[in-house]
Amino acid sequence: MASVSDGAMERDTRFRRGLPVQFRVTGALMLRELHMRYGRENIGYLWLILEPLLLAAMIGLMHQRGPAHFGSDIKPVPLALVGYCNFMTFRGIINRAEGALEGSASLFYHRTISVFDILISRALLEVAGTFVSFVILISLAIAFGLAGLPERPLWYLLGVFLMFWQCFALSMIVCSITHENRSIGRLIHPITYIMMPLSGAFFVLSELPSEVRKVFYWVPLSHIFELLRYGWFDAANPDFIDPMYLGIWLMASTLIGLLLISVVRKRIELN
Amino acid sequence: MHGFMTPAEIREEARPSAAVRVRGLWKRYKWFALVVLLPTLIVAGYLYAMASDQFESEAHYLVRSQGGDKGSAAGGIGAALGFAGAASGSQGEAMSVSDYLTSHDAVAALRKRMDLVAIFRRPEADLLSRLTEADPTPEALLKYYRKQVVVDFDSETGITTLTARAFRRDDAYKLAGTLLALGEQRVNEMNLRGFADAVALSRRQLDEAERKIASVQSRMTQFRQSGRDVDPAGTAQAQIGVVSRLTQELSAARAQLATTSSFLGESSPQVQALRRQVRSLESQLGSQNARLAGGGNAIAAGLGAFEQLKVEQELLAKQYEAASTSFEQARQQAVRQQLYVVRVVDANRPVKSTYPKRALITLTVFFGLLVTFAIGWLIAAGVREHAV
Numbered sequence: 222m223a224s225v226s227d228g229a230m231e232r233d234t235r236f237r238r239g240l241p242v243q244f245r246v247t248g249a250l251m252l253r254e255l256h257m258r259y260g261r262e263n264i265g266y267l268w269l270i271l272e273p274l275l276l277a278a279m280i281g282l283m284h285q286r287g288p289a290h291f292g293s294d295i296k297p298v299p300l301a302l303v304g305y306c307n308f309m310t311f312r313g314i315i316n317r318a319e320g321a322l323e324g325s326a327s328l329f330y331h332r333t334i335s336v337f338d339i340l341i342s343r344a345l346l347e348v349a350g351t352f353v354s355f356v357i358l359i360s361l362a363i364a365f366g367l368a369g370l371p372e373r374p375l376w377y378l379l380g381v382f383l384m385f386w387q388c389f390a391l392s393m394i395v396c397s398i399t400h401e402n403r404s405i406g407r408l409i410h411p412i413t414y415i416m417m418p419l420s421g422a423f424f425v426l427s428e429l430p431s432e433v434r435k436v437f438y439w440v441p442l443s444h445i446f447e448l449l450r451y452g453w454f455d456a457a458n459p460d461f462i463d464p465m466y467l468g469i470w471l472m473a474s475t476l477i478g479l480l481l482i483s484v485v486r487k488r489i490e491l492n
Numbered sequence: 493m494h495g496f497m498t499p500a501e502i503r504e505e506a507r508p509s510a511a512v513r514v515r516g517l518w519k520r521y522k523w524f525a526l527v528v529l530l531p532t533l534i535v536a537g538y539l540y541a542m543a544s545d546q547f548e549s550e551a552h553y554l555v556r557s558q559g560g561d562k563g564s565a566a567g568g569i570g571a572a573l574g575f576a577g578a579a580s581g582s583q584g585e586a587m588s589v590s591d592y593l594t595s596h597d598a599v600a601a602l603r604k605r606m607d608l609v610a611i612f613r614r615p616e617a618d619l620l621s622r623l624t625e626a627d628p629t630p631e632a633l634l635k636y637y638r639k640q641v642v643v644d645f646d647s648e649t650g651i652t653t654l655t656a657r658a659f660r661r662d663d664a665y666k667l668a669g670t671l672l673a674l675g676e677q678r679v680n681e682m683n684l685r686g687f688a689d690a691v692a693l694s695r696r697q698l699d700e701a702e703r704k705i706a707s708v709q710s711r712m713t714q715f716r717q718s719g720r721d722v723d724p725a726g727t728a729q730a731q732i733g734v735v736s737r738l739t740q741e742l743s744a745a746r747a748q749l750a751t752t753s754s755f756l757g758e759s760s761p762q763v764q765a766l767r768r769q770v771r772s773l774e775s776q777l778g779s780q781n782a783r784l785a786g787g788g789n790a791i792a793a794g795l796g797a798f799e800q801l802k803v804e805q806e807l808l809a810k811q812y813e814a815a816s817t818s819f820e821q822a823r824q825q826a827v828r829q830q831l832y833v834v835r836v837v838d839a840n841r842p843v844k845s846t847y848p849k850r851a852l853i854t855l856t857v858f859f860g861l862l863v864t865f866a867i868g869w870l871i872a873a874g875v876r877e878h879a880v
Binding site: 232234235236238239240242243246332333335337431432468472473475476479480483 | 647648860863864866867870871872873874875876877878879
């Protein structure tokens with residue numbers, strides 16, 4: 222970390238020199254991760270798409286002739302795709318954050334690689350994968366007439382970005398805590414499963430009874446999912462997105478995460 | 493430190509060193525000042541020095557129908573399980589009122605009643621919070637209006653909270669009061685319309701039945717007046733009596749003729765008289781029978797037409813009865829569905845300005861920017877670490 226005694230000019234130039242290195246490192250780490258994860262085994266990257274494809278196919282079969290449950294253009298297949306693909310972003314990033322440092326311990330011999338780099342490269346890979354699989358699946362659904370085109374694409378992209386941001390911030394916290402205490406890591410997988418129904422990924426908040434809705438109002442993910450649905454569906458109701466609350470969550474979790482990983486970094490170096 | 497000995501020197505050195513120190517401080521805290529302090533100061537400066545006070549008037553109302561269709565029914569266990577939350581009747585009605593109050597329709601109605609633009613452009617309003625254009629398009633006015641007037645429906649209690657904000661106490665009060673009145677007016681219009689729609693069909697059926705019954709009545713009168721008969725059924729009865737009496741008399745006369753002729757012989761005057769009597773009775777009976785059942789002007793034909801009219805009349809009477817019952821039911825139903833606005837809390841005349849919430853906004857901005865800066869600083873520090 223830059224010491225306070227460095228001059229301001231020195232800090233600025235260090236930042237300017239550091240930035241391209243940071244990008245290169247992140248890119249290289251993403252490639253490494255990609256090879257490590259899907260490497261030479263059978264269908265590799267395609268698993269990223271197949272998993273949600275199976276789910277979407279099941280839901281499509283179940284609801285094919287059913288009516289749209291939540292308003293005129295909120296059809297079951299796109300609703301499930303928007304919910305599940307983005308939930309995969311959350312699940313993937315959080316699950317892989319647990320024990321992320323152990324798998325990459327040897328990398329820390331390089332001075333230029335930080336915890337931040339490892340986490341952000343994984344998170345970026347994850348969000349890119351789920352986004353690509355979402356695009357492919359929703360294109361299929363649109364081609365088969367099961368889904369409509371996005372009504373407010375920019376809002377949808379904002380939702381994808383916020384989902385990435387929130388998950389990345391949480392992944393820094395998860396990574397640091399599980400590095401310190403391995404037993405907590407065992408809880409991460411169950412927690413991500415519990416979050417599946419609790420995140421509000423598969424229904425719209427406006428249709429819930431108000432007592433139940435109050436519970437979901439506390440979950441930041443449900444605000445993001447509301448935003449995603451608002452971006453995709455014309456009939457989606459934006460009343461239950463609280464930018465203020467979501468903003469507090471994003472900022473606070475990012476700050477806590479950054480502080481935690483800087484502490485963890487020092488502990489790794491001590492080992 | 494050595495300057496303690498020579499105060500004259502320190503004065504000479506202090507000036508440049510202060511400037512250097514300021515420059516050093518600026519360099520070190522440049523980003524902090526730019527990202528956190530400056531925007532906070534700008535916001536605080538605007539809020540405390542420029543922003544004009546705004547006053548809030550609040551009113552609560554409830555939209556109810558007379559039939560006990562309660563809005564709170566939505567919280568039942570069925571709703572919790574079913575999730576098929578179609579808004580219950582009066583909830584939808586309450587929503588419709590709040591929907592109306594935040595619509596261009598309400599703005600147009602308000603403009604007819606009060607100078608809305610002038611209210612939003614009072615001279616004491618500061619430049620940022622006032623309505624910018626003097627002659628705004630309806631869309632711009634609506635956008636601004638929605639910022640100043642908030643209608644919030646609580647689905648649990650069914651109470652709608654109406655909050656109007658303006659730059660003068662009386663304006664806020666008047667705005668909230670007028671909006672309440674407009675909401676009531678709209679509900680009344682909806683009632684009238686709903687009542688007319690609900691009753692219209694059965695009213696038409698009733699009219700139809702009335703018209704038909706009148707026409708049958710007039711046809712019966714015509715039938716009677718056409719000189720045939722007042723009561724064809726009664727006439728037929730009487731005619732049957734005449735015919736049967738004639739038949740009896742005829743058979744009695746025939747019997748007497750047979751007896752007499754066997755005693756006195758064919759040529760006796762008594763037998764001749766009896767035979768004449770039988771003949772006249774026979775012709776009587778023939779003509780009376782023809783009156784009863786023969787063609788043309790016979791009683792049977794008249795009786796048939798009359799019976800038909802009578803059956804028709806009875807049927808129509810039943811139809812009329814049914815129509816009038818259903819009309820009455822529809823009317824009662826419509827009356828039960830009548831909505832009315834219950835003013836739970838009337839609009840208040842604000843005394844103290846409650847908006848903008850200066851300290852809260854300033855603190856929020858400050859802490860928000862502080863966290864932003866901290867995040868940025870941490871990330872930048874991470875990036876700097878990469879520079880070898």
